[in-house]
Amino acid sequence: QVQLVESGGGVVQPGGSLRLSCAASGFTFSNYDMHWVRQAPGKGLEWVAFIRYDETAKYFADSVKGRFTISRDSSKSTLFLQMNSLRTEDAAIYFCARGREGYSYAFDYWGQGTLVSVSS
Amino acid sequence: DIQMTQSPSSLSASVGDRVTITCRASQYINNFLNWYQQKPGKAPKLLIYSASSLQSGVPSRFSGSGSGTHFTLTISSLQPEDFATYYCQHSYETPLTFGGGARVEIK
Numbered sequence: 001q002v003q004l005v006e007s008g009g010g011v012v013q014p015g016g017s018l019r020l021s022c023a024a025s026g027f028t029f030s031n032y033d034m035h036w037v038r039q040a041p042g043k044g045l046e047w048v049a050f051i052r053y054d055e056t057a058k059y060f061a062d063s064v065k066g067r068f069t070i071s072r073d074s075s076k077s078t079l080f081l082q083m084n085s086l087r088t089e090d091a092a093i094y095f096c097a098r099g100r101e102g103y104s105y106a107f108d109y110w111g112q113g114t115l116v117s118v119s120s
Numbered sequence: 121d122i123q124m125t126q127s128p129s130s131l132s133a134s135v136g137d138r139v140t141i142t143c144r145a146s147q148y149i150n151n152f153l154n155w156y157q158q159k160p161g162k163a164p165k166l167l168i169y170s171a172s173s174l175q176s177g178v179p180s181r182f183s184g185s186g187s188g189t190h191f192t193l194t195i196s197s198l199q200p201e202d203f204a205t206y207y208c209q210h211s212y213e214t215p216l217t218f219g220g221g222a223r224v225e226i227k
Binding site for chain 1: 152154156158163164165166169170209211212214216217218219220221
């Protein structure tokens, strides 16, 4: 069965960096577009970033552009989110999500999320 | 950016009720609209994609309709496990955006 397991969250000071990982299993990772979506505590959902299956396209929300980068290692079936210059407003649960086959801007499988806290 | 507006933001309903949630896009998005269900402490779950297509494994009491800028999610007969928050999301272009959510509570 499809599984997505995020890791790497934690507490970081404003201006700091974190690297999130998402380990995928149960499907051919190299064939699927992937996303990061976040949710601040008690708030709604916010799309963060997208990476095409072959890394030929990467897109970001304006709120993270220039600070976050997305990458993937298909040999390890792992998705990454490098977060630099973190701000208090970046505090959230970060979910990785798979793009639905043939309609990849819908998210058909999600991980359980990893919590990022930004505080001095 | 395309703004998504959901209404109502919350509602109270009883088991067996027919429930309708509305989502409006700030500009034309054809049928590039998806619906998710989220329960407390859990990841969202895809219910409907492309405005009206039922995701595999989702009960048929869930349905979606609409095109252009106006969309609806309908639950034909509310079940106890359906009490949750529902989000619409457009997939027309990046940045992808979600509606603010509609919380369905027990009456």
